Structure formats: C-alpha cells, structure tokens
Amino acid sequence: MGLCLKLRTSHVLSAIVILGLLSLRVAECQNKHHHLHNRVNGEYPAINCRKHSAVLTDFGAVGDGKTSNTNAFNAAIQNLSTYASDGGAQRIVPPGKWLTGSFNLTSHFTLFLHKDAVILGTQDESEWPPIPLLPSYGTGRDAPAGWLTSLIFCTNLTDIVITGNNGTIDGQGSTWWKKFRAREYNVTQPYMIEIMYSNQIQISDLTLINSPSWFVIPIYSSNVLVKGLTILAPVDSPNTNGVNPDSCSNTRIEDCFIVSGDDCVAVKSGWDRYGIKVGIPTQHLIIKRLTCISPHNVRAEDITAIDTESGVRIKTAVGRGAYVKDIYVRRMTLKTMKYVSWMAGNYNQHPDPFFDQKAIPEIRGINFRDVVAENVTYPGSLAGIQDDPFTGICISNAAITLTEKPEELLWNCNDISGVTSNVTPKPCALLPEKQDVQIYTSSIGRGGKIMSSHYIYSAYDLYPWRNGEASGL
Numbered sequence: 416m417g418l419c420l421k422l423r424t425s426h427v428l429s430a431i432v433i434l435g436l437l438s439l440r441v442a443e444c445q446n447k448h449h450h451l452h453n454r455v456n457g458e459y460p461a462i463n464c465r466k467h468s469a470v471l472t473d474f475g476a477v478g479d480g481k482t483s484n485t486n487a488f489n490a491a492i493q494n495l496s497t498y499a500s501d502g503g504a505q506r507i508v509p510p511g512k513w514l515t516g517s518f519n520l521t522s523h524f525t526l527f528l529h530k531d532a533v534i535l536g537t538q539d540e541s542e543w544p545p546i547p548l549l550p551s552y553g554t555g556r557d558a559p560a561g562w563l564t565s566l567i568f569c570t571n572l573t574d575i576v577i578t579g580n581n582g583t584i585d586g587q588g589s590t591w592w593k594k595f596r597a598r599e600y601n602v603t604q605p606y607m608i609e610i611m612y613s614n615q616i617q618i619s620d621l622t623l624i625n626s627p628s629w630f631v632i633p634i635y636s637s638n639v640l641v642k643g644l645t646i647l648a649p650v651d652s653p654n655t656n657g658v659n660p661d662s663c664s665n666t667r668i669e670d671c672f673i674v675s676g677d678d679c680v681a682v683k684s685g686w687d688r689y690g691i692k693v694g695i696p697t698q699h700l701i702i703k704r705l706t707c708i709s710p711h712n713v714r715a716e717d718i719t720a721i722d723t724e725s726g727v728r729i730k731t732a733v734g735r736g737a738y739v740k741d742i743y744v745r746r747m748t749l750k751t752m753k754y755v756s757w758m759a760g761n762y763n764q765h766p767d768p769f770f771d772q773k774a775i776p777e778i779r780g781i782n783f784r785d786v787v788a789e790n791v792t793y794p795g796s797l798a799g800i801q802d803d804p805f806t807g808i809c810i811s812n813a814a815i816t817l818t819e820k821p822e823e824l825l826w827n828c829n830d831i832s833g834v835t836s837n838v839t840p841k842p843c844a845l846l847p848e849k850q851d852v853q854i855y856t857s858s859i860g861r862g863g864k865i866m867s868s869h870y871i872y873s874a875y876d877l878y879p880w881r882n883g884e885a886s887g888l
C-alpha cells in the first residue's frame with residue numbers, strides 16, 4: 416500500500432496540497448516509486464519462449480470468413496492446454512479470415528496473430544454461450560436473460576499472451592449495436608476480450624475493431640500489460656469502451672490509440688454495494704501515451720484527447736462508497752472539449768434501489784499538472800457531496816483557452832477544497848493560488864472509510880467503485 420506513481424519521481428510538483436495532518440514525505444515516496452516501477456513494469460514471457468507451437472489450421476480451421484471455426488479454436492485450446500506444464504504453447508493464427516464464436520484460452524499460452532490474420536466474431540448469437548454474472552456488479556447492468564461469454568475469454572489462468580504483428584480482431588459489432596439501439600435484446604452485449612481471476616497477462620500489438628460492447632476487460636486479475644493496441648469503433652457505437660481495468664492490481668496500459676463510442680479507458684472496482692462487498696480495488700495502475708478520440712473520457716500521462724466530452728472525469732454518489740484517491744494526471748494535451756476537469760458527486764446511477772445511504776465515497780488527492788487545453792467550454796465542473804467534500808484537489812500549470820462561446824461560469828465549484836498554481840483562467844475561490852510550494856499528497860490515515868467512485872484515471876490506489884451509464888456503463 417501507499418506507493419507513488421512512477422510519474423512522480425523526476426518532477427517536483429509546484430504547489431502544495433496539504434491533506435489534513437499530513438507532513439511531506441518526499442523520500443519515502445521515491446523509495447516507494449521504485450518498488451512500484453518494478454512491479455508494474457514486470458516483463459512477460461515472449462512468444463518465442465513457448466516450447467510448443469501449433470497453427471490454427473492443424474485443428475481443421477478454414478480461413479474463408481464464412482466457415483465457423485469455434486470448434487477449431489476450442490479444440491486447439493484443449494490440445495495445447497496439455498502443454499501448460501511442459502514449457503507452454505503458442506497458437507498461430509495465419510493469414511485469412513477466421514470466423515468464430517466465443518473461445519477460451521489456457522495457461523502458459525500465447526495466441527499469436529499474423530499481421531494478415533483477422534479473427535471475426537460471429538454474428539450468430541448461439542455461438543456466444545451464456546455466462547454467470549459478475550459478483551461485483553449485481554444485476555443492474557444486465558438484461559433479463561443475462562450475459563454472454565466474451566469472444567476471447569479466460570478465467571483462473573496464469574501467463575497468457577495475446578499478441579501479433581498488428582493482426583486484427585473484428586467483433587463485427589454492427590448487428591449487436593443495431594439491436595441494442597432498437598432495444599431488441601434481452602441479453603447484454605458481449606465483450607471482445609475478458610480476462611478474469613488471472614495473473615500475468617499481456618495483450619499487445621493488435622488492432623481491435625468493432626467490439627459488440629467493451630473491448631478489453633481485465634477483471635479480478637493482476638500483472639496486466641496492455642500495450643500497442645489500436646482500438647477502433649465508430650464514435651456513435653454504443654458502449655464500446657476501450658480498456659476497462661476492473662478490480663486489478665499492477666496494470667500498465669501504454670502506447671494505445673483508441674477511437675470509440677464510449678470511454679477510452681475506464682477504471683473500475685465493481686458497482687455500489689456489490690463492488691464494496693467483493694472489495695477488490697484497482698491499484699497500481701499506470702496509463703501512458705494514450706491517444707484517445709471519443710465522445711467520453713480519458714485519463715493519465717501524456718494524453719492527447721480530441722473532441723471528447725471531458726479530460727478527466729470522476730463520477731460518484733452516495734451509495735457507491737469506497738474511494739478515489741491519490742490520482743496523478745500530467746501532460747495532457749486537450750483540444751475541443753466541454754470540460755477539462757469534471758467531478759460529480761451526484762452520479763446517481765445504482766444497480767438497484769437498495770444501495771447503502773451510508774456508503775459515502777471519499778475523493779481526495781486528485782492532481783493535475785501540465786495541462787494544455789484549447790477550445791474549451793468549461794474549464795472545471797467540480798462538485799463534491801454536501802458534508803463530504805472532495806479534498807486535496809491540486810491543479811498546476813494548466814493553460815486553458817476557451818471556445819468562442821464558453822460557459823459564463825467557467826469554474827463551477829462546490830463542496831471541494833484544494834489549491835492551484837499557474838492556472839488560467841483563474842480558478843474558483845475554493846481552489847486558491849499557492850505559489851512556490853511543492854505539492855506532495857500522500858495517502859494518509861488509510862484504513863478509514865472504504866469507498867467507491869466511478870471512473871478513475873491514472874490512479875494508483877482505487878477502491879471499489881463502479882461506473883454507471885445505465886445503457887452500459
């Protein structure tokens with residue numbers, strides 16, 4: 416517990432947030448940094464480390480884009496799982512169009528796509544079998560008939576690599592989106608890649624397009640590297656979140672380019688009382704060099720966002736409980752957006768009406784620095800919860816230029832506290848200017864409340880939270 420983000424080492428922040436009783440803990444932070452750095456940068460076995468190898472066609476697959484290969488994909492896994500304790504195996508997907516329904520992976524395994532390989536998710540729904548609901552979500556986001564298995568599904572595995580020379584996985588989502596919009600479904604649209612209860616995961620160097628719903632979901636997992644993905648879906652496609660780390664530790668997301676119809680990256684830890692009960696935080700998460708084009712949100716380090724609704728957004732409400740704290744976001748370049756910073760304590764979407772009125776979220780230590788934003792309507796909408804203010808908000812070196820028709824009230828602040836340094840336009844009175852001081856926020860007095868939020872970004876220590884848009888979070 417109590418690690419610092421990597422990005423904090425070499426730069427001294429130029430303002431200070433004083434959090435309650437906290438004293439400055441610079442040295443401790445840096446030591447902790449190295450610890451985190453090592454953990455989050457853990458390397459994973461390269462594909463050529465696998466002792467055994469097979470080509471998909473060995474199992475009777477036909478790459479004509481029409482023949483269903485679901486059985487071949489699963490037969491290959493059954494065969495190759497026998498090598499898990501003998502140096503592992505890789506399965507090569509050769510050039511061609513490989514139509515398939517859901518398939519599983521196995522431990523000590525690499526799924527390798529040739530650059531001209533395209534895995535096509537079938538539009539035949541019977542090839543996406545039902546799967547039990549996730550324990551940390553309740554039923555609020557699920558259609559009555561439940562949930563379908565993701566196209567690529569892993570549970571309780573270790574050491575999995577899904578990679579390629581930029582080969583493609585195409586979820587062929589258009590029929591799902593059409594039905595979703597027409598409200599014709601009684602099932603929840605499936606995901607593209609879902610990894611549950613697993614350890615040592617690498618998903619890299621692929622192009623993922625048109626998922627029926629979310630693209631990449633590591634959940635209840637640890638040591639996850641998501642790198643070099645190009646994720647593409649129409650900006651009007653429903654629920655096509657890019658990467659959603661949920662209840663995971665030690666996750667790195669880097670060098671990804673995401674154009675989608677929903678959040679580029681959404682960090683989660685369950686939803687309301689279900690998330691609180693399961694109680695697995697998302698922690699030790701680093702997001703770097705992400706380029707995002709989406710109508711919704713983005714976060715973290717070296718971020719470029721264009722035409723999005725907001726830069727970094729935190730949504731929470733009474734009932735979500737848990738916490739969002741010690742979030743560091745820096746070097747954001749933002750262009751044309753409604754909000755640079757948007758925090759809302761009244762995001763009242765719940766899985767059911769029985770949420771705990773005493774589950775008060777704790778939001779503290781939210782740091783932004785080195786932000787350049789152009790053509791902005793609203794520099795900040797920062798609204799905490801009455802009697803539960805969001806504290807330790809620190810914004811430094813932010814140059815925000817406004818659109819021709821900005822909001823009249825540029826900074827809308829209530830129930831928050833914090834400081835700013837070198838921010839234009841001038842922030843609200845609740846975020847006074849502090850010059851020439853160093854910022855150090857550190858987590859204090861842990862073990863207090865357990866809370867939840869929604870949508871965290873670039874964070875390092877989040878706790879059960881969950882997100883919401885009723886249509887599909």
Ligand SMILES: *[C@@H]1O[C@H](CO)[C@@H](O)[C@H](O)[C@H]1NC(C)=O
Nearest residue numbers: 469473474490493494495497
């Ligand atoms: C796996 O496939 C190989 C080669 O096709 C074959 O020799 C072997 O018998 C298969 N193993 C199993 C367990 O099916």
Ligand SMILES: *[C@@H]1O[C@H](CO)[C@@H](O)[C@H](O)[C@H]1NC(C)=O
Nearest residue numbers: 489517518519520568569570
């Ligand atoms: C895939 O894994 C799930 C969960 O372990 C299991 O229920 C399902 O039967 C597996 N599918 C196949 C085709 O083996």
Ligand SMILES: *[C@@H]1O[C@H](CO)[C@@H](O)[C@H](O)[C@H]1NC(C)=O
Nearest residue numbers: 558559560561599600601602
């Ligand atoms: C869902 O729809 C399918 C066919 O569209 C139907 O067979 C099934 O009974 C429905 N299930 C529920 C729970 O409504």
Ligand SMILES: *[C@@H]1O[C@H](CO)[C@@H](O)[C@H](O)[C@H]1NC(C)=O
Nearest residue numbers: 550570571572611612613635
């Ligand atoms: C997977 O791991 C979880 C958590 O440890 C456990 O509850 C579940 O029973 C396991 N599932 C299988 C299929 O082994």
Ligand SMILES: *[C@@H]1O[C@H](CO)[C@@H](O)[C@H](O)[C@H]1NC(C)=O
Nearest residue numbers: 580581582620621622643645
């Ligand atoms: C991978 O393919 C996508 C889609 O064609 C392309 O935009 C991207 O630049 C490619 N990435 C690499 C590293 O070649």
Ligand SMILES: *[C@@H]1O[C@H](CO)[C@@H](O)[C@H](O)[C@H]1NC(C)=O
Nearest residue numbers: 751752790791792818819820
């Ligand atoms: C600025 O933002 C407005 C929306 O607020 C948009 O209509 C306009 O095209 C943007 N201008 C530029 C130069 O991007």
